[in-house]
Amino acid sequence: MPYNFKKTAQKPERFTGGHRMCAGCGAPVVVRTVLRALKTEDHAVVANATGCLEVSSSIYPYSAWKDSYIHSAFENAAATVSGAEAAYVSLKKQGKIPYDAKFIAFGGDGGTYDIGFQSLSGAMERGHDMVYVCYDNEAYMNTGIQRSSSTPKFADTTTSPAGSVIPGKLQYKKDLTKIMAAHGIPYVGQSAPMKNFRDLYEKSEKAIYTQGPAFLNVLAPCPRGWRYDTAIMMELIEIAVDTCVWPLYEVVNGEYHLSYKPKNKRPVEDWLKPQGRFKHMFIPQNRHLIDEFQAYVDKEWDNLLKLCGEK
């Protein structure tokens, strides 16, 4: 069935309003879209790593989650949900669970690229029927905007501050999506909650309903950490995709497919300029930083095109 935004938007919400995420935060938009891809009749078990999403959506005694939800720690959402999945397999075999259940973990970039990486890699390798969704806001936001291995080069964070000698973070962003693809799991997708949410919805549906482990890496802007005007979030996501800073693609059974190719690839300045975390790159003597950023994006994009057979 072709994607119909109106129809999918009418499905009952599984992640409710009233949570305490900041206005203009990308994470709840990601969660809502992913959960919307569940069949209405399916039960979901959601595991969540410690982070902004967790502390803002499950403040006792209130929960924004209509499905079953478990948070246990920061670095182990994948292992935790893998245990729940193992319980399901065992109890289902024993005839104790008469319906289908789906297993989804949500972690921030810190809980996924960094401290939770081992747990994620282990769960994916073991082949549990689960989806791990990283909502990537490119820093440890919950503890006050510290750098993570997902933070892009030159970004100003509280532990990679832009000073008079050092221009923000010195390392490139870790390419986690490709690392997860290298696990040889059946489905990997890189997405963003964009336009009519079609890309993220369809990738979520595939990830959830592909037998075996799946990984989704989803860009989730954070107005506090990125320092952009909250009103432009949706536009900023489009810029990320159109500059090829955050390309949309999927890896299905090891095969790379490009999901979207911008007609006009925009310059990285369009992405950097609206964000306070890159402000120092725009003082005249730092022009070379922008050039380096552009060269890196170009090289990575070129690589991806080759992997996707587009070049």
Added chain:
Amino acid sequence: MLRQIDPDVVAAFPITPSTEVPQYFSQFVANGQVRTEFVAVESEHSAMSACIGAEAAGARTMTATSSQGLALMWEMLYIAASMRLPIVMTTVNRALSAPINIHNDHSDAMGARDSGWVQIYNENNQEAYDSLIMAIRVAEHADVQLPVMICYDGFITSHSVENIMLLEDDLVKSFVGEYKPQYSLLDKEHPVSMGMFDLPAFYFEHKRQQAEAIKNAKQVLIDVQNEFAKISGRQYGLFEEYKLDDADIAIVIANSTAGTAKDTVDMLREQGVKAGLLKIRLFRPFPADEIVKALSHVKAVAVMDKAEGFSAAGGPIFVDVRSAMYGKADGIKVINYIYGLGGRDVGVYDVKRVYDHLQTIADSGQIDNLYNYLGIRE
């Protein structure tokens, strides 16, 4: 024993000397002898995390570890207990690094004594087998709902070949019963949120409830042990008293060295020395009043710890026993012995030296050395 309990999920990671537990178990799974899902995790942190996920999803869940494995689980031990998940774990006691050492002492489990797990220490394989079966009932009891750790000595007990009395499969099955969790992540009709963010308005009350639960574990263990005696003929207590009734001097000790020490007691009794022994079984919750009562008539006690607490004020069992006696059994002289760290052998005559020391204290009414190390080269 794991095969007989036939849990729904086991998540475990190999470490000497508990490696055989997941190894034998994978074989049972491979041979279709159990219905269990075995999760071969990539670390002990993930083992405990997966156990938490599985138990929260309503599965009877078990695991095993030792030493560094238990240390790596540390964060998740507290979370398992505080989320009130009745996971049962075998801790095959081994010394902690550094220096790395694969032999037995109790520093691993003693480091987890305040994590909110019920802890039961065991002298030999028979006791460990029996305790593991009973642990399921204690953990899952509505008044408890807490994880239980069954501790016994690495190599000395875990790799010893002893004849033990096994119960029939059906008997074990009916004794442990079917697991009926109150809440489950897999209950579609009643979705739950677990492990939530708790603010000062509720956190304190949640901790108070947890404290009550572990307090309840004592009576529940007594009841389960009485019921177990009926099917097995083996009656356990909160601790074991060996020739303690009329003893003048006594030691308090946990796990396998209690067996050695009983031989020492027999030897001394033959020589007319009124020696006795109290063997720790339930250590968390700590049966303070019962222990004080059992020791109330002796003149001098040595509490023996196979773990150095690094408090510079005595090992962990010593601290608990002495503080329990304070104000209730003040006349009694209590000393501490640290022994057997890293697997240092302790024989009948080593233990005799402790009793000899106690005799001098009992005779003189004076404690010369409060903190002692057994058989150390100083």
